[in-house]
Amino acid sequence: MTPEEPIEQPEQQIGEQKLISDRLAKAAQLRSQGIDPYPPRFDRTHTTAEAAELFEKLETASTNEDDHPQTEAIRVAGRIMARRGQGKASFIDLKDGTGSVQIFARQNTMGDEAYAIIDLLDIGDIIGVEGAVIRTRRGEISVAAAEITVLTKSMRPLPDKWGGLQDQEVRFRQRYLDLISNERAMKNALLRSHVVRAMREFMHSRGFVEVETPILVPVAAGAQATPFETHHNQLDRDLFLRIATELYLKKLIVGGIERVFEIGRLFRNEGLDHDHNPEFTTIESYQAYADYNDVMEMVENMVAHIAQETTGSMVLPEIEGVRPEIDLTPPWPRLDLRTEIKERTGIDFVESSDAESLSQAMRERGIHVEEGSAWGRLLDKVISSEVEPNLIEPHFLVDYPVAMSPLAKRKPGSDDIVERFEAFVVGSELCNAFTELNDPVDQRERFEQQERMRSEFDDVEADRLDEDFLVAIEHGMPPTGGLGLGIDRLTMLIAGEDSIREILLFPAMRNI
RNA sequence: GGCGGGCUAGCUCAAUUGGCAGAGCAAGUGACUCUUAAUCACUAGGUUCGGGGUUCGAGUCCCCGGCCCGUCACCA
Structure with missing residues (x-):
């Protein structure tokens, strides 16, 4: 607050902060267009697995080899896992709880206005897509998007699509990323x-x-x-x-x-x-x-x-x-415990019936003895180190x-x-x-x-x-x-x- | 707790004997209307886990600390 303090310049953001602020900016842009980046619900008609099934049934029923079957319009929803821009067309890999399906978005089928939303999408966003299920020329079952709805704008990048998430610590601490x-x-x-x-x-x-x-x-x-x-x-x-x-x-x-x-x-x-x-x-x-x-x-x-x-x-x-x-x-x-211990170590816990004699027998066989342990604990040690590992x-x-x-x-x-x-x-x-x-x-x-x-x-x-x-x-x-x-x-x-x-x-x- | 290994960009990984910290993906800009690890061009992105030390110079060597993994100890 002192006058000497330099005025905060809108510093250029770097690293992770830049990735996040880029996404925040996209969310703001959506809002400025009257689009809620976090709408309350989406009327999903099919999971990605159901969408593929729907198409395959139709395709099987189709008699004409030259047909390009397409289903009625359905709605799927999921997370964007990958995207491939192709000028005025785009491909999106959409993943839900049942699997994933490709989204095929073309400017001339969606219209300029609807297609513009593509620019505001990121990997990790959750979207809903309405359109017919088709098969692309390369053979991929795809939802040909008529409309794409942002359901949840994601603020942070996902792990690498190819290398994935390897770091064990992150996998355990942020299990959602692992999932x-x-x-x-x-x-x-x-x-x-x-x-x-x-x-x-x-x-x-x-x-x-x-x-x-x-x-x-x-x-x-x-x-x-x-x-x-x-x-x-x-x-x-x-x-x-x-x-x-x-x-x-x-x-x-x-x-x-x-x-x-x-x-x-x-x-x-x-x-x-x-x-x-x-x-x-x-x-x-x-x-x-x-x-x-x-x-x-x-x-x-x-x-x-x-x-x-x-x-x-x-x-x-x-x-x-x-x-x-x-x-x-x-x-x-069923293995008798006494017999099993005797066969594997030569120790008979009926004969070595006090802590001292059992410790002695264990030391003779090179089993670690924790000083001052009760007899039961010692025997437990014999079982866990000499018997248990052999029971596959x-x-x-x-x-x-x-x-x-x-x-x-x-x-x-x-x-x-x-x-x-x-x-x-x-x-x-x-x-x-x-x-x-x-x-x-x-x-x-x-x-x-x-x-x-x-x-x-x-x-x-x-x-x-x-x-x-x-x-x-x-x-x-x-x-x-x-x-x-x-x-x-x-x-x-x-x-x-x-x-x-x-x-x-x-x-x-x-x-x- | 002891011993050993690890920690480098958002992610996955390089970096020779101690000698300019790099790549791919992701991101940004541009091109592209059937791609699928799309492609092409350009741009930006680093407290090398933290702190200290040695050195002309440390990601690299030494010391202290943190976290993860393995192993032993402990424990079901």
Whole structure:
């Protein structure tokens, strides 16, 4: 504001700013001609796929080879992906949700005034086009434009039409650009939706009831993980984001909803990598009067069904450099966990039944030992580093130690083995399931054991005691088989992706 | 958190041993009424991720920081 300050010259804009201001100027020019660059609606009659279909039918029905068939006038809408000027004619590649179609605009068919709008169009703009569908001399099915309507003027340039969008960081942070530019991104997004739909259908067909349970919870129980913390102001109460849906769903089993499931987001305050995101989606299901054998049968059939519905086959194709062909056809082999660990490492977890002897056995075999870990955590390490990576075709690992399974029921006649299984495919865990512990006295002891681990081993991820849940099952929970399955990982498997970030539309990223 | 790789125009990528920061697409102007990575001519476009250092001279070498990727650790 001081007089010495130079007066701002309308500086020549450069780089990205120039690209944007050029487009703003075109929007202003449209307005000056009485054209709204953002009109409220457009009466689309055909998608691009329908337009092509319409024309092909007409062409097939045409008897005369010399005919130049053209449909009645239709209206399509979409985003301009490319344009080729040809003097007083122009070609536009128009893309919508079903595909794309070429727009053929000629000055002498549109008229000078209507054709003038071409000069104000940019790649990325969303337009509506009215005209007959024809085939050009070069054989391209095209909408011969009678009128072009700007539906949304775009202010920023799209990624390069040929090089596309390669930058992974931009692909994840601005997924909309990925969806526009990369077919694979769109394919994965649609697949994810299809997987969830097929899963719901499968569960409903088996008589399961879908419910929603609280995400903000007073106790983050039901799994071994670090929760996110938050606070409710009016209640003046600390709350957590759920780390599992398990305990609420079992309360519903107590209440008499005998088959229940929830598909929902879980939150775990842990690290990020190619198959972990702080928020992710699972299905959990609970079935009264069933045990883990019933659940195993359900899982293999559900996963095979979803693969069949989404890809047309229970056999997933080989993906070069990622995985071999994967046959999901049930039944999947059941492997006894103890036997499998023994065969692969020589470690018998029944013999090495305390943390010290297990650590010793692990060190002898060159397995990394985290000092001060509880026995269950050590064994988990053995499984994840020595067994899991070798399970490429689908397998169930069956019968886990009670020490690492505080919510699972013991096998009849066994003190230290529970009826629990996990499914593995392509070297990673797909689900975790067990016959639910419904003895309230035993359950209370297990929780107390977990609480002791929290203090003794400084294990912040030990499961927590949930008094409300104990009261619930003290009223009597029927024998129940339960399941938790990661939907993002299942989708990764079917999509053949090895990063969860290719499946989550908006993966967690650091602030820039 | 450790180690390794990466970050150059809106996008995709070059840049020799440390020696004038380039191309294609996109953009602007002009030509062109059946093109499809249209073509042709011309124009403009750069804090080389940020900061510091070495040097006559740094995209390039050194140090600090940011973000992304990979890997190990951690974790389902």
